[in-house]
Structure formats: C-alpha cells, structure tokens
Amino acid sequence: MPRAPLPIGTWGAISTWVVQTDDKGKAVKHKSQARFRDHDGRLRPVSAYEKTKTAAERALLTKLQDRAKTNQSGELTSMHKINHLLDLWEKRFEGLVSDGTRSPTSLDTYRRALKNHIRPALGELRIGEATTPRLDTVLAKIKTMSGAATAKTCRAVISGAMKLAVRYGATSVNPVREVDAIEAKPKNPPRALTAEEVTLLRRSLASDDRAVQADLPDLVTFMLGTGVRIGEALAVLWHQVNLEAGRVEITHTIARIPGEGLLRKTTKSRAGERVLSLPNWGIAALRTRYAAGIRLDEPVFADALGGFRDPSNTRRSLRTALSPVGSTARRDLGRSLRTLRRKTGKTRKQVAEALGWPQTRIELIETGRIKVDQQLVADLIKTYSIKLENFPDLQAEIEAAAQPAESDKLAWIRSHALRKTTATALDEAGHTARQIADQLGQAKVSITQDVYLGRRAANPAAAEALEQAFEDPDLLR
Structure with missing residues (x-):
C-alpha cells in the first residue's frame, strides 16, 4: 500500500x-x-x-x-492552540467594528472576557481538545465564579471562535452547540416606576443641589419622555431637535472606548436610528434649555465645557442623587462619624482597607447617603479603637438616621428603569410590542416584551370569561 x-x-x-x-x-x-x-x-x-x-x-x-x-489558504488544523484561534477571531471582529457592523463597546466587553476568563481556561489547549464536556465544565465554573452574565458572554465568544474553526477546517462541528444553555433568574426583574414615583423622582432631583449641578432633572425628564438609552440621550445634538414639530432624531450614542476616549458612534443597530415625538412636558423642558442659548452643533446635555458627557459618570451621578439621603439625621450622623475618623488621623482609604470595604462606601456614609444601622456603625468605629456604648449621643443619632425617609423609595432606580417606565406606560396605553420596540430602538420585539415591559395586573376579563364558560352547575360537580 x-x-x-x-x-x-x-x-x-x-x-x-x-x-x-x-x-x-x-x-x-x-x-x-x-x-x-x-x-x-x-x-x-x-x-x-x-x-x-x-x-x-x-x-x-x-x-x-x-x-x-501561516494562513495561506484560510485553514487551521486541530493541532493549533485555541489561543491562535482566538487571535484570528478577535482580528476578524476588529474588522467588523471597523466596517461599522459591530459595536466597539462589544469588542471591549469580549476582550475582557478573553483576557480574564477564556484564555486562562482554554488558551493552551489544542482546537481538537475543545470537546463539549470540557467546554461545559469551563463555562459552568465561570458561571459559579463570576455570574451567569459573564458566562453567557464567554459562551458567545467561544461559540463564535469555534464557528470560525469549523469554517477553516480545524473541526467538523461546533462543540459549543451542545453545551447547556446558561440560565439564571434576573437579579432585578423588569420594574417600572409608578406615576407617584415619577413625581417623587422629579421633585427630589429638582430639590437636590448636587443633582441640579449634574444637570440630572432635565436629562431624566428627556429619558422618560423618549425611552432612549442614557448614551443616546447624551449624543443628541441641538440640530437634531425640532421644537416646533416636537420631535427628536436619534442616530448616535456616546461610549468610552479604552485607548480612544469618548466616542460618538452610530447606534447599536439600524433599529436604533429613529425619529421620536416628544410629550408636551418634554418639549417644555427643552424650550427652557434652548432659551438659555445654544449652538446647533453642541450636545443638548453637554458637560461644563460644552462637550460630550461620559455615560458612566452620569450614571454614577444619578446613583448618588438617588441614594437614601432624605433626612437631616443621616447627614448629622455622617458628620459625626467623619469627625471621629479625623480625630484618629486615618484617611478614608485606610479605614476602607481595614474593613475590606470600597472607599466610596466610607464617603457615602460620611455624607449621609447610606441608610445605616447599629452594627454597621459599630464595625466602622471599631477601626477607630473606640466602643459605641461609650457614645450615647452617637447611638441616638443612629436611631434617628435609621428611620424611614421618603427618598428611600427611589434608591432602587437606575437609568434603565426609566426605559422600562416609558415602555410600560406605552404598553398600558394600548401600543403594540412592535411600536414600543421601535420607540426604544430595539430590533427584537421579544427583548422588549421580556426585559422592558413591567408585568400587567391580572386580566379581570379572564375571570368573567371563565365564569361564563363554566356557569353550568353540572360542570362543577
């Protein structure tokens, strides 16, 4: 032979x-x-x-x-390391980003997944060794250690890379296809603000000097009136707003890309490019801003220098504004705790390291923006080498600060809750899921229904229909 x-x-x-x-x-x-x-x-x-x-x-x-x-004919072999395959996949994705068919923020997310999870777990294996059981084990471990969301991202990257391996001839099937779906209950199920909460939110922001300084009241009003993402709101330029017609054109979003800074880029998909009608109260807020003097090429919600604002910093400002301040007692307690810390000569960083807390937590406590209790304060001042029982006045301040405040009702709100509120309001007004998805700039109606619409109250007509269907007493025996 x-x-x-x-x-x-x-x-x-x-x-x-x-x-x-x-x-x-x-x-x-x-x-x-x-x-x-x-x-x-x-x-x-x-x-x-x-x-x-x-x-x-x-x-x-x-x-x-x-x-x-050397990829002279576009082929790989099963003996190539997965790191080499991932390099090819990442380079190809970079090309898609350059073509404008993929988002640079997606590339940034995938690169973090590659660096922190996928390459350490699989990079030195051969493509032929990437079996379904091995990948299933790796993804299950990532889910346990880092959460379902991270595991889903890693699954998407590995699946994309293995599809590339199939096309290049390194393997005949994609082993990720048979890996168990990664499922987990959402930490925060869809929840929309009630009309009372919307009123409380707008009143709270308008009365908070720091929120006003961060230009949050009008931004929140605009987001409630349109349902846009925070990055999309920050990307709107004045020439895209037609106050006479009451419309705004959404075409771009703001994103921070590592190594490149803030970018105004096109929306995630073609569905994101849309023209939205504004409610009268939204138009009124923009008219007030317009009257203060604008330039057509400037953002509607600009930073102090007239440039684009960072979405991450804006979200942080919103979280800070919605932290449970709500009472003079909490601010008084915060000042007392700050005085005790300074007497010990310790910095916030030193205290945070001693307790294993984020440094920002100490800041929020000392500015009265965290609802505290006896145990939390006891743990804190223990690092100052003092005992809580020796400070009766401080104990009284803790009891007063622990009392419920009206603003506690707002502490759960994040920027995406505003989108859910808009979507749910349109749903309750009888708009179809397709119309709501178009308003939100989403290509898939299923995402709108599953993620952005709050659950309606039970259908009262259902009981009436069932009563009529089964009213014959003989059917109930």
Missing part, C-alpha cells in the same frame, strides 16, 4: 547533518531539514542552520510551527 500523505500543515521526520567543520575537523555548522506539506498540498523542504545539532533542530522546529500557523 502507498504511504498516506502528510496532513496539510504538518511535516515529516527531521534530518540533521554537519555542513561545515573547522581546521581541526570539528563540526561548527549543522543543517536540519524536514519536508513540510504546505497549504496548497505540495511538499516543500524547510531548513535551518545552527552551530550545534540540538540548536539546528530547535530552530527548524520553530520555523515549521510558524509555517503551520
């Missing part, structure tokens, strides 16, 4: 011999050579020269491995 041909991208036996000696007959140069089956199917000799036999063979092996990685 004829000998089976070498697989493409592999090589045969390595031969090494002396090609040069010195005057004394000592070998000073060796040549190593092997036949390599190139990506066009032809066998070609590959050689390397070094002083010693071992060095020559090592140099040749390096050249052969590098040649195997």
